[in-house]
Amino acid sequence: MLRGPPYPEILEARKEIEKHIIELLDMDFIRNIIHNETVEVTKPILMNFHDGNSRLGGDLRELKNYTKADRCPIPRITHPLDKLENAKHIPRMDFMKSSHQNA
Structure with a gap:
């Protein structure tokens, strides 16, 4: 089962995670879980970029126990x-905070 307590985070990181969760709820990319709903939940991970921005991802390592090849x-x-090996500029794309943002 993927449920469990969240990873320990410092207060600033918790606030940043909450900010990302509220933003994703407002955009309807995630939803609140009903009290007795049986779903699998991943642990949130805050990924920081060098420019000071951050992204919310999920720890899906335990998911491999439930998947088939x-x-x-x-x-x-x-x-x-390999084609990008000699590129001078490579943009960072974030396609509207889609579900591929996993650690």
Whole structure:
């Protein structure tokens, strides 16, 4: 089961996590859980960037206990990344805080 107590965080990080959660609730990307609803919940992780911004992600390491291997996995990312080897500028994209933001 993925439920459990959150990781210990300092007060500033907790406030930042709450800010991200409220923002995601306002954007309807996440929702509140009903009292007796049976769902799996991941632990939130705050990922800080060098420029001072942060992003909220989820710790999905325990999820592999519930998943099956895909017979047709997505293509490897190494080929497109090799093309970026000599790039001078690479933008950081955040596609509206989608669910791919996992640690």
